[in-house]
Amino acid sequence: MSAHGTTTAPATVTRTVLALDALTVGYAGAPVVDRLTLDVAPGDVVALLGANGAGKTTLLRTVSGLLVPRSGRVLLDGDDLTTTPVEERARRGLAQVPEGRSVVAELTVEENLTLGALWKVPGRRARRAAIAELYEQFEPLARRRRALGHQLSGGERQMLALARALVSQPRVLLLDEPSLGLAPRVVAQLMGVLRDTARRTGLTVLLAEQNVTSALSVADRGVVLALGKVVADAPAADIAADPALRHAYLGF
Ligand SMILES: Nc1ncnc2c1ncn2[C@@H]1O[C@H](COP(=O)(O)OP(=O)(O)OP(=O)(O)O)[C@@H](O)[C@H]1O
Numbered sequence: 001m002s003a004h005g006t007t008t009a010p011a012t013v014t015r016t017v018l019a020l021d022a023l024t025v026g027y028a029g030a031p032v033v034d035r036l037t038l039d040v041a042p043g044d045v046v047a048l049l050g051a052n053g054a055g056k057t058t059l060l061r062t063v064s065g066l067l068v069p070r071s072g073r074v075l076l077d078g079d080d081l082t083t084t085p086v087e088e089r090a091r092r093g094l095a096q097v098p099e100g101r102s103v104v105a106e107l108t109v110e111e112n113l114t115l116g117a118l119w120k121v122p123g124r125r126a127r128r129a130a131i132a133e134l135y136e137q138f139e140p141l142a143r144r145r146r147a148l149g150h151q152l153s154g155g156e157r158q159m160l161a162l163a164r165a166l167v168s169q170p171r172v173l174l175l176d177e178p179s180l181g182l183a184p185r186v187v188a189q190l191m192g193v194l195r196d197t198a199r200r201t202g203l204t205v206l207l208a209e210q211n212v213t214s215a216l217s218v219a220d221r222g223v224v225l226a227l228g229k230v231v232a233d234a235p236a237a238d239i240a241a242d243p244a245l246r247h248a249y250l251g252f
Pocket of ligand 1: 027028032050051052053054055056057058059210
């Protein structure tokens, strides 16, 4: 009771950086993402899991602005970005690393990183400092800074794609299948860098992965999709420890 005799609400504030509100997205025919609602807290690493075709890529592309939903909203810090162009979303701190390690094959590692920093980090000196800082985390890239994109291994390319997204210091990182086609040792290295970065910087991550074990090893929270709907949303450790859930939706 307060001094005036009224009951005051407890001072708990749930902060949300990214909110997906009843999103429905599709191509031709039935929706692929179906009235999906998800709130992501700042600094959360969320693994988006689900079988082939569950709607993970479609959801990430809707958040980054590559796809426009049929209905529902995408909110960043409470601002409705549902119809905001991709570039403006990027300027506001949303960065996507698409499936397939998009790096520029004809440019060196360092040039690719400079390109990533170009419009987000003003001034050559600041860009050089941002890249130097990244090299400290992405040690294999530092060693290959003069190598061209096409000379890199799959793991190095994926690492470069991740580093290039991080150089713009995004607030929310959208990662689509970073482990695809990589050897387990390389996947472990990549996930380790992602986990360290998220812990150090408070970055919020939405990580779509078929590699459930790897994704849950870095995530705080797991969200399982099936037919475009959320069928489970729980701490990553609980999902990893739930054999019935794994068997029903994750194939192991
Ligand atoms: N460009 C497109 N045009 C038409 N249908 C599409 C398109 N892209 C995806 N789909 C369909 O939408 C559904 C969901 O695909 P999506 O790629 O979002 O799933 P996913 O969970 O990311 O699966 P994967 O891990 O295989 O990428 C699938 O049935 C897929 O065939």
